[in-house]
Amino acid sequence: MILAGSRRRVSLFVALVVLAGALLTLQVRSPERRAVGPVGQAVLSVLLPAQVSLGRAADAVIRSWRALNEIGQLRVENARLRAEVEALRREVARLQEASAEAERLRRLVGFRAPDPYATVAARVVARDPSRWYTTLIVDRGSRDGVSRNDPVVTADGLVGRVFEVYPSAARVLLVTDPRSAVGVLVQSSRDAGVVEGTATERLRLRYLSRSSPLREGDVLVTSGLGGVFPRGIRVGVVRAVVRSVGALFQEAEVEPATDLSRLEEVLVMVRPTAAR
Incomplete structure (x- = not known):
């Protein structure tokens, strides 16, 4: 029985091999060899x-x-x-x-200082944030010919004056410092007064005759009195006039000619040694 089963399986295998060979032979002999x-x-x-x-x-x-x-x-x-x-x-x-x-x-x-002044360009190197409108420090000092009370300006107008001098630096008192007082003239009428600092971005014009025809927009320039500032430097512009009842003088709020909040470079007006 086992032998008979083995023979049948062998016969089936041989038959399948022969059939596969025949099919492959038929494919190879096809007229179109590339056909599947x-x-x-x-x-x-x-x-x-x-x-x-x-x-x-x-x-x-x-x-x-x-x-x-x-x-x-x-x-x-x-x-x-x-x-x-x-x-x-x-x-x-x-x-x-x-x-x-x-x-x-x-x-x-382009700024031209009056005789006998010469100018020394200086850069602002320090400023106290809590006292922004009072003082600043520049990088020029006694070695550069700078001395106490030398005027400090920009092309727009007055900045202040030197009040402390070191060999290579100087402290500048701004016109807006309450300790600052500058003699001025109303450019249009030539009436005299004094501009004082308020520790803010504005100045205060005081001691101007009540009869002066002061009005908003008037320009103030240095009077040259007092020996610190030469005559004719632009100080500021009148923004509001105050005439108090019974007062002998009129006052005004003044905008500085120079934007003191954004100073980066200034000119120190130095005088020859013989003129000091």
Whole structure:
């Protein structure tokens, strides 16, 4: 029984081999060698759906990889462009600052001090935030010919006077300091008064004759009296006139000619040694 079963299996195997050989021979002998034979067609019918699915999956993987690679390249390019933009912004800021400084210096150079004064350009190097409208420090001192009570100006007008001098620096008392008092003239009427500091951004005109035709917009200039400030330096502009009932003098609120809150460079008006 066992022997008979073994013979049947061998016979079946041989028959299948012969059939496969015949089918392959038939395919090879086909007039069109490139045509797919019955066996190939059977195999393709089984494998084609799987091949299509695998091809689509492979295409998706390739597309994803390319997309990831492009994203990486775009990130690198974006980082490079951001760095370039930031560098350009810094360069623009530097050029704008240099242009503004050049304009300020150009205006300072255009200032002409009256005889016998000469001018020494100085940079503001320190300022007390709690006393912004009182004093500041500049980087010029006795080594540069600066001395106490030298007037300090900008191209716009009066800043104050030097009241402390060191070898390489000086402290300037601003016109807005309450300790400051400057003799002035109303430019239009030539009436005299005194401008005092208020420790704020405004000045106070006092001791002006009540009969003076003072009005808003009038310009005040130094009178030259007192020996500290030369005559004719612009001090400020009248912004409000105060005439109190029964008072002998009229007063006014004055806007300084120079923006004292934004000082960066100033001119110290120094006198020759013989004139001091």
